[in-house]
Amino acid sequence: MIIRHEIARLSLLIGSVVGVRSADANAHPAPGRPWSAGDSATGNEVYAAVRAYERGMESRSAGFSAGGSVADIPAFARKYGMKCSACHLAVPVLNRYGQAFKDNGFRMKNGTDDLRANDPSYWPVFAWLWKDYEIEAQRVGGRTVQQRGGFANGALVFGGLGSVSDKLSFRFLPTIYEDGRTFLDHGWIRYNQAFGTDWLNIKVGSNSFDLHTLSSPEYNMGTSRFAGLYAYSVPGSVSPFIMLGANPGIEIMGHDRGSRIRYAVNVFNTNGAPRAHCAFCAPGVFARVTQRHDFANGFLRSVQVGAFGAYATWPTGPDTSDLKGQQRFGGDLEFLLGSDVLPFRVTMMGLTGRDDRELVPTATQNPKFNAGLLQLEYVPTLPLVLYGRLQAIRNQRQAIVGRPDDFGDQDYQMFGVRRAVELNSRFAWVLELSVWRQKIKQSAPGGADLTLNNLWVGTHLIF
Amino acid sequence: MSTIRRAAVVAALLVGALTAGAAPLPAQARDAARGRQVYERYCVQCHGGRADGAGEVARWSQPRPRDFRQGIYKFSSTPFGFLPTTADLDRVIENGLYGTRMPPFAALAASERRDVIAYLLTLSPRWRTERPGTPIAVTAEQAPTRESVTLGRELFEANCSKCHGDGTGNGPSAVKGLVDDWGSVITPANLTLGRGKWARTARDIYLRIAGGINGTPMPEAGDALTPDQVWQVAHYVQALGAWAGSTAELRKVAAELPPPSAAVP
Numbered sequence A: 001m002i003i004r005h006e007i008a009r010l011s012l013l014i015g016s017v018v019g020v021r022s023a024d025a026n027a028h029p030a031p032g033r034p035w036s037a038g039d040s041a042t043g044n045e046v047y048a049a050v051r052a053y054e055r056g057m058e059s060r061s062a063g064f065s066a067g068g069s070v071a072d073i074p075a076f077a078r079k080y081g082m083k084c085s086a087c088h089l090a091v092p093v094l095n096r097y098g099q100a101f102k103d104n105g106f107r108m109k110n111g112t113d114d115l116r117a118n119d120p121s122y123w124p125v126f127a128w129l130w131k132d133y134e135i136e137a138q139r140v141g142g143r144t145v146q147q148r149g150g151f152a153n154g155a156l157v158f159g160g161l162g163s164v165s166d167k168l169s170f171r172f173l174p175t176i177y178e179d180g181r182t183f184l185d186h187g188w189i190r191y192n193q194a195f196g197t198d199w200l201n202i203k204v205g206s207n208s209f210d211l212h213t214l215s216s217p218e219y220n221m222g223t224s225r226f227a228g229l230y231a232y233s234v235p236g237s238v239s240p241f242i243m244l245g246a247n248p249g250i251e252i253m254g255h256d257r258g259s260r261i262r263y264a265v266n267v268f269n270t271n272g273a274p275r276a277h278c279a280f281c282a283p284g285v286f287a288r289v290t291q292r293h294d295f296a297n298g299f300l301r302s303v304q305v306g307a308f309g310a311y312a313t314w315p316t317g318p319d320t321s322d323l324k325g326q327q328r329f330g331g332d333l334e335f336l337l338g339s340d341v342l343p344f345r346v347t348m349m350g351l352t353g354r355d356d357r358e359l360v361p362t363a364t365q366n367p368k369f370n371a372g373l374l375q376l377e378y379v380p381t382l383p384l385v386l387y388g389r390l391q392a393i394r395n396q397r398q399a400i401v402g403r404p405d406d407f408g409d410q411d412y413q414m415f416g417v418r419r420a421v422e423l424n425s426r427f428a429w430v431l432e433l434s435v436w437r438q439k440i441k442q443s444a445p446g447g448a449d450l451t452l453n454n455l456w457v458g459t460h461l462i463f
Numbered sequence B: 001m002s003t004i005r006r007a008a009v010v011a012a013l014l015v016g017a018l019t020a021g022a023a024p025l026p027a028q029a030r031d032a033a034r035g036r037q038v039y040e041r042y043c044v045q046c047h048g049g050r051a052d053g054a055g056e057v058a059r060w061s062q063p064r065p066r067d068f069r070q071g072i073y074k075f076s077s078t079p080f081g082f083l084p085t086t087a088d089l090d091r092v093i094e095n096g097l098y099g100t101r102m103p104p105f106a107a108l109a110a111s112e113r114r115d116v117i118a119y120l121l122t123l124s125p126r127w128r129t130e131r132p133g134t135p136i137a138v139t140a141e142q143a144p145t146r147e148s149v150t151l152g153r154e155l156f157e158a159n160c161s162k163c164h165g166d167g168t169g170n171g172p173s174a175v176k177g178l179v180d181d182w183g184s185v186i187t188p189a190n191l192t193l194g195r196g197k198w199a200r201t202a203r204d205i206y207l208r209i210a211g212g213i214n215g216t217p218m219p220e221a222g223d224a225l226t227p228d229q230v231w232q233v234a235h236y237v238q239a240l241g242a243w244a245g246s247t248a249e250l251r252k253v254a255a256e257l258p259p260p261s262a263a264v265p
Helices: A002-027 A041-065 A072-078 A098-103 A223-224 B004-018 B027-042 B086-095 B110-120 B146-159 B171-174 B203-211 B226-238 B248-256
Strands: A088-090 A124-139 A143-163 A168-177 A181-189 A202-210 A246-255 A261-269 A283-294 A300-315 A323-335 A343-356 A369-380 A384-397 A411-424 A427-442 A450-461
Touching: A098 A246, A143 A384, B027 B110, B146 B226, B146 B248, B203 B226, B226 B248
Parallel strands: none
Antiparallel strands: A124 A143, A124 A450, A143 A168, A168 A181, A181 A202, A202 A246, A246 A261, A261 A283, A283 A300, A300 A323, A323 A343, A343 A369, A369 A384, A384 A411, A411 A427, A427 A450
């Protein structure tokens, strides 16, 4: 009963903090934007949505980059005496071993997971300090309308996660920004191996879905904000649901011994639901299955196939009534080429989404969109990764009849390099440089295309 | 000749010159080269960059990580003193050693484990001069009975309790102190836990009794026990804890028997 009470308190706290953050992101215009609220309604609608999305992702990326994967776990390196690169293809991308470790509830399952079995000096906590610099140029109709740059996003994460005992794993992750804001994203407790089987693990709290991008810690730091197909909403949608975020609820997941076959099912309350104290005001369900096959010889080292789907709801009535749905279905395919340890990783993902028209004010039909990405990562040496991503979003059917077919379509290209300097098993220093270009069709006032060009440099110090 | 064509010819000549001098590596060497990458990713922190068992975190590890330069491996299916088979090494890598810092690497691809084993074989001269021992022949197991457990207890008292005491590892030799070949203080296994570092089943227990543990005071049974007697001891050990294949009935039988007298309270 006490545990249930604590979980409920934790959920309430997370819900209220995230809810406030989301509301804040939508209420205030981005500083220094060149257009006023009186410009083209449709253009502003999309533009505002894009900026709100960006701001939302910025704030969420803080939580993501500090959570969701083993990226944030120098504590694990301390506990188990392994290097960061034991679990990461290149921090924070997980390799096979790291994926299995995560699937096991951050346990080695070797009789050493219980805190009581460890050196008394070990504490399951970590600290993460980051800072980044970004230059952004906005172009409308081929003309640069604004250019700006500066340091941003300095923050300190001081969290805890790991296994308390063989059966219980946990995560708690507050982030403190330079300006004093605090942000609490992920927080959960997991019961491992219910009935003694790896196929049944139960997690309660606010956590990310099992997506191939690891809910963006894979692109932590600045680049996470555009790990975005999973976060896309049709223009004008009032629902804040994104698959990329942490949503409070229950996750049931299972896997075989080597995490070659995996599944995860989440029953959740959409993050930011208007009444956070209501457990299921905006219920939803998410599921994903994956299967990996390793090859003994040859250039193709392994293939992983995944399929996922989500159905989320959002109330359109005056209170929490009149729930309307959003559907997302897709698949992903991952190839490891060349080397098991230093591979060239190719990931493809396709996604289709459909929202209820009631979620878009003044809509006359249910909007639909399709999206896809091609992601390339190459690890020439440990722990260095070169990466690139091409991403496209195409609106198949606009919510409002008469809108141009390509209204709100997006193209995105990103290239970067990340280096994690493993100072020792306790400290790591991550450096990242990336450039990206995002083009959003007809989102600027007057129906012009909006293009954002960014250069981003970031650094993390991880303990 | 255009610039592009000239560049292509120069590039082709350069590649040809470079590749002509490079002898292709044999398969074993290729595996070992890849295995070194695996080693540096997963093993180096404990086993060390020189494979001497003195990695960065080795000082916090008890028992100490293996020194691969000596070619001495504690757990194998081969007789005492012989090199293990590659299957033995793969088993340890895949399953880890329970209760130690050696974690299971079941999530790695079989090819990664194969490669790192190929690398391990380059680390000790023993692998160049000796061949792995022939695996110990494990005779067919008769199902454990009250009688086999009772007989096993007698044999355990005569042969094992000096170190293992009543099964918890509290024999007089253990109390006095035991060290392994690397000079580290070690303790006899607590057999009542139902799981050893390496052993899980009665067959595993059989192998440890018959083959001993290299580099430690745990000897092989040799001629001291017949195969049937080894099984009887294995059944008694199985009945001391919740080992795989152990039953509540067997554990009750063992509990009703007087504990070996060598145990130090």
